[in-house]
Amino acid sequence: MRGARISRWLIAVPMALLALATIYPLVFTGNAAMKTRRDYILDRFAFADTLRWDNIATAWTTAGTARYFANSVIVVAGAVAMLLLLGSMAGFALSHLRFRGSRALFLGCLAALFVPFQVIMVPLVRTMADTGLVDTYPGLILAYTAQYLPFTIYLMASYYSAIPTEITDAARIDGNTTYGVYRRIMLPMGRPALLSVGVLNALFCWNDVLIALLMMPSAEHRTLMVGVTSLRGQYSADIPTFASGVLIAAVPVLAVYLFFQRRIADAVTAGSTKG
Amino acid sequence: MPLGDFTPLLARPARAGRADGTATASRRRRQTGGLSAERLSPFVLIAPAVLVIVLFRLWPLLLGVNFSFTGDGERNGAAVGLDNYAELFADPLFLGALRNVGWLVLLLPVAVAIPGTLATFIYLRVPGHRFYRSVYFFPAVLSPVIVGSIFNLLLSFDGPVNSLLEVVGLGPVDWLGDSDVALFTVLGVHIWATFGMALVVFLSGFATLDPALLDAARSDGATLPQVIRHVIIPGLSRTIQFVFVTTMIGMLTSMFGLIYVMTSGGPGGSTYLPEYYIWIQQGQMNRPAFASAASTVLFLVMLVVGLAQVSFLRRTGKED
Structure with a gap:
């Protein structure tokens, strides 16, 4: 018993070190953002003596992060709204309505889940260019919607399939059409799943760089992640300003993580343990 | 399924x-x-x-x-048969990218064993397990761009990691500038950034494990390695299979951001992966048809690796 307790502590030490290694890189970056260039060059590790916001301000205004940030917010909001609307409608239809070809559609949706973006990106960009959608907000929003929709439908359908048909039958007897059932039953009851899926999709879209790089070639339409990669070349000699840009991009994610940690983990693991 | x-x-x-x-x-x-x-x-x-x-x-x-069976540039749209594929397999950069995929497949067990071991400890209620669970998962929600940028700072030749190594008397390592090291550096950072994801998948698998089995094994005097070998691994075979496949897909499809930020495929093309090669051909070289051929090869590689893994894991599972 005593031996077991000691061995548990022996395991806890490397695990604590690993936890430190997980958090420290971000702490280092935040600390670098608070230093003057001179302080950073003299000693990278020492903690900044005061909270200095000049670098953040430079990154936000001079380096143009504000613009990139706004672009990201527009695109993420649009894509998440589209994903939740289309995903919940399709998820409801696939889990509760009987119609010809529903099985085939569900299988097609699953198949799309396994087509990685890299495989379709070349023809996709060409299709987008042909329809004049490249370098526009709707174009990038559509690209994200297409990318994360199969996963969203899958999660919504599996959540909705747990809602018993007695409830939808009762709503129909009360005179609701299928659309009424969707609006009055499925949307309100699906709120927890919509929230989880929405948060996860927001993270995916916010964090993406490859799709944004392909779909938004002009500098004024850069999303925040693409903007951060361009800061690196611009501020290679001014690490504190570069670190500030990285921090600006990371803080919203950090905030979302602290609020929705459990939901994110649950949504990620949904479907992994089902036989 | x-x-x-x-x-x-x-x-x-x-x-x-x-x-x-x-x-x-x-x-x-x-x-x-x-x-x-x-x-x-x-x-x-x-x-x-x-x-x-x-x-x-x-x-x-x-x-x-x-x-992928048509031409680029002057031969735009014309049918060229297998020309693109022939050129692809003659390009040392693409062959290098495929060789790097081989390295990823070889190192895959490491990328699965790390979160698997940590999840086991967390499941066995190591002191502070709740805290570890949420801390370890955190990098998984960060963008590869953010992770890559941070590690660019940490791993630069005159950067903090090398100055730490100097303190303990180890020579500086050119983490991102040495063509023998760079791929493993980027892969290491990828594992750092994603092990939390596999960890929560493992933990949700553990939640389905019958605790009575563990207690029985313990009261029979089984050691921790024996418990892992005879109770946990067989009980989690489906989860392990799932993590293997998703980790492999992750390595093949979500390292673009890291490569783009950390090495740009260099030095000397040593960190090219197929996805980065496709992007270069499409975005930089403006050769969409040729890039499509590379995409098709990547799709086939993923299909083959995925199916091979599933059948391999099924077979080893049955032997147990």
Whole structure:
């Protein structure tokens, strides 16, 4: 018993070190953002003596992060709204309505889940260019919607399939059409799943760089992640300003993580343990 | 397969005649009133999603395969047969990218064993397990761009990691500038950034494990390695299989951001992966048809690796 307790502590030490290694890189970056260039060059590790916001301000205004940030917010909001609307409608239809070809559609949706973006990106960009959608907000929003929709439908359908048909039958007897059932039953009851899926999709879209790089070639339409990669070349000699840009991009994610940690983990693991 | 959950639902017979007379009558009146609208409703609900998926995901797949047999530039649109594929397999950069995929496959067990071991400890309630769970998962929500940028600072030649190494008397390592080291550096950072994801998947697998089995093994005096070998691994075979496949897919499809930020494929093309090669051909070289051929090869590689893994893991699972 005593031996077991000691061995548990022996395991806890490397695990604590690993936890430190997980958090420290971000702490280092935040600390670098608070230093003057001179302080950073003299000693990278020492903690900044005061909270200095000049670098953040430079990154936000001079380096143009504000613009990139706004672009990201527009695109993420649009894509998440589209994903939740289309995903919940399709998820409801696939889990509760009987119609010809529903099985085939569900299988097609699953198949799309396994087509990685890299495989379709070349023809996709060409299709987008042909329809004049490249370098526009709707174009990038559509690209994200297409990318994360199969996963969203899958999660919504599996959540909705747990809602018993007695409830939808009762709503129909009360005179609701299928659309009424969707609006009055499925949307309100699906709120927890919509929230989880929405948060996860927001993270995916916010964090993406490859799709944004392909779909938004002009500098004024850069999303925040693409903007951060361009800061690196611009501020290679001014690490504190570069670190500030990285921090600006990371803080919203950090905030979302602290609020929705459990939901994110649950949504990620949904479907992994089902036989 | 997750599909199993849906089969009964989709096949469930419609319930008819459950309501009493008046309700059925009013329902019938309503239905005849808006019969076509109500009959079409499933299609109306699903049509936008189907349209988006077909137009922007499935159609491009077909288009891309077709595209890969045509030419670029002067030969734009002309059928060139297998020329693109021949050129692809003669390009040392692409062959290097495939060799790097080979390295990833070889190191895959490491990338699965790390979160698996940590999840086991967390499941066995190491002191502070709740804290570790949320801390370890955190990098998984960060963008590869953020992770890559941070590690660019940490791993630069005159950077903090090397100055730490100097303190303990180890020579500086050119983490990102040495062509023998850079791929493993980027892979290491990828594992740092994603092990939390596999960890929570493992933990959700543990939640389905029967605790009575563990207690029985413990009271029989089994050591920790024995418990892992004879209780945990067989009990989690499906989860392990899932983590293997998703980790491999992650390595092949979500390292673009890290490579783009940390090495740009260098030094000397040593950190190219197929996805980065496709992007260079499409975005930089403006050779979409050639890039499509590379995409098709990547798709086939993923298919083969995925199927090989599943069948390999099935076989080892049966031997147990």
